[in-house]
Amino acid sequence: MKKKSIVIVDDHLLFAQSLESLITKLEEYEVLAILKNGKELTQYYMHKRKVPDLILLDVKMPVMDGIQTMQWLKENRPEQKVLALTMEDDEDTIIKMLRNGAKGYLLKDIHPENFEFAMKMVIEQGFYYSGKIENALRNSENVDDSGDFHERLTEKERGFLKHACSELTYRDIAEEMGLSPKTIENYREAVFKKLEVKTRVGLVIYCMKNKLIKID
Amino acid sequence: MKKKSIVIVDDHLLFAQSLESLITKLEEYEVLAILKNGKELTQYYMHKRKVPDLILLDVKMPVMDGIQTMQWLKENRPEQKVLALTMEDDEDTIIKMLRNGAKGYLLKDIHPENFEFAMKMVIEQGFYYSGKIENALRNSENVDDSGDFHERLTEKERGFLKHACSELTYRDIAEEMGLSPKTIENYREAVFKKLEVKTRVGLVIYCMKNKLIKID
DNA sequence: GGCCTATAGGGGGAAAATCCCCTGGGGTTA
DNA sequence: TAACCCCAGGGGATTTTCCCCCTATAGGCC
Numbered sequence: 001m002k003k004k005s006i007v008i009v010d011d012h013l014l015f016a017q018s019l020e021s022l023i024t025k026l027e028e029y030e031v032l033a034i035l036k037n038g039k040e041l042t043q044y045y046m047h048k049r050k051v052p053d054l055i056l057l058d059v060k061m062p063v064m065d066g067i068q069t070m071q072w073l074k075e076n077r078p079e080q081k082v083l084a085l086t087m088e089d090d091e092d093t094i095i096k097m098l099r100n101g102a103k104g105y106l107l108k109d110i111h112p113e114n115f116e117f118a119m120k121m122v123i124e125q126g127f128y129y130s131g132k133i134e135n136a137l138r139n140s141e142n143v144d145d146s147g148d149f150h151e152r153l154t155e156k157e158r159g160f161l162k163h164a165c166s167e168l169t170y171r172d173i174a175e176e177m178g179l180s181p182k183t184i185e186n187y188r189e190a191v192f193k194k195l196e197v198k199t200r201v202g203l204v205i206y207c208m209k210n211k212l213i214k215i216d
Numbered sequence: 217m218k219k220k221s222i223v224i225v226d227d228h229l230l231f232a233q234s235l236e237s238l239i240t241k242l243e244e245y246e247v248l249a250i251l252k253n254g255k256e257l258t259q260y261y262m263h264k265r266k267v268p269d270l271i272l273l274d275v276k277m278p279v280m281d282g283i284q285t286m287q288w289l290k291e292n293r294p295e296q297k298v299l300a301l302t303m304e305d306d307e308d309t310i311i312k313m314l315r316n317g318a319k320g321y322l323l324k325d326i327h328p329e330n331f332e333f334a335m336k337m338v339i340e341q342g343f344y345y346s347g348k349i350e351n352a353l354r355n356s357e358n359v360d361d362s363g364d365f366h367e368r369l370t371e372k373e374r375g376f377l378k379h380a381c382s383e384l385t386y387r388d389i390a391e392e393m394g395l396s397p398k399t400i401e402n403y404r405e406a407v408f409k410k411l412e413v414k415t416r417v418g419l420v421i422y423c424m425k426n427k428l429i430k431i432d
Numbered sequence: 433g434g435c436c437t438a439t440a441g442g443g444g445g446a447a448a449a450t451c452c453c454c455t456g457g458g459g460t461t462a
Numbered sequence: 463t464a465a466c467c468c469c470a471g472g473g474g475a476t477t478t479t480c481c482c483c484c485t486a487t488a489g490g491c492c
Contacts, residue, residue, distance in 0.1 A: 012303070012324040014235070014331050021237030022230075087228070087303065108228040115230050154468065167418040169448065183470050189451075190468095199478095200449070201420050202383040208424050370438060385478065399440050405481075406438095415448090416479070435492085441485080448479065454472075462465080 003030045004123055010058035011036045037061040038069030053123050059086035070100035083122050104128030160187040165204050165213045219246045220339055226274035227252045253277045254285030269339050275302035286316035299338050320344030376403040381420050381429045
């Protein structure tokens, strides 16, 4: 039997190479390449390298993350089978990945036997659904999917957002941005409406939830 | 040459077992056990199992995390060599781990060759310092280490904190907690001082940074 | 007894945030 | 061309937040 080919896309080199060891041990699979992000995956395709039977795709990556990568694949390689693999058990992320064509979704704390089963399922049957995913999908059906509010923000509003997630007053922000406090006030009101928050604290929490702002 | 023995403590089973494959491939090492958290490690010791030459310890785990585990080890197995291994490149966490006796600290995105070198160093030389760690330590020397501010909060103040990370006004919070708005006001002021924040937004950001509040 | 802290409460006031309403200019597009 | 949106700004009012001050009880500690 011919070995199934796999490409791993994950910025955690140690994990990726460890995973390679594990997969190689399974005999039925071979790892064609380990790539650090979606960008490298697009380059992999451009060099007309062998198309893998399956891509193991991490979600949280620098440069080009899992969701961006799925969007690119949807456009350019819609037939590519992808198993998303991540630490995040954030439902929104799961849904987004599946919406963009991922055939299955695994958390990295999965038991290796299930992992093997999931790979097999996606390659042979075209999909793998775990209990968690079914939950996520069921929940998402009920939710009137209005998408990400923040995608409708203007550039200026996004700029305001960055400053709003701090201890600056609106007056400070106005100075920082070289604008009138009243203009900032307009941004605030617009952003509040678009993101459906009622207070600045609500705004900050929205940003955190949706990882619009990096905290470190 | 006798193989060096290793225990892996990591709740991400897939990663842990993958890592085992990688380590086993190196020939010089053997993995004695894979444990899911610090609690399991303490149980491992209690059953008088073979003491490993090295523990690979994840930081973020449920039940008993890396820092708690290091504190336990410091008390009960001060000689145990530990290499901390994590996704988090949060400097505070690194410093805390090292302060509690970890002999080295690796991010999971390390190159496997460096990983092997780090294991060798910790087992044979007793320590491993990467550039990042030296930075972290140097920075921490300058910082007047006052530890985690939030550990000095009272129960009531912590209760207030939970409600403060929301769109509730202080009046709402007072109602929610069945107290006078003025009492809430006292909590606010005390918490602001203890956490060294100046605004409610600053408070929320502090909570997020230190994961005092779970957002989902 | 003094001293400290946690708890619960209050007065008063200044500064911010929030919420309405409004006027323009400039660009896009139906 | 009219409708619409983004941008920049403003008037005015109400809440909320924030920052001082203060009292009082109960418990622990020296």
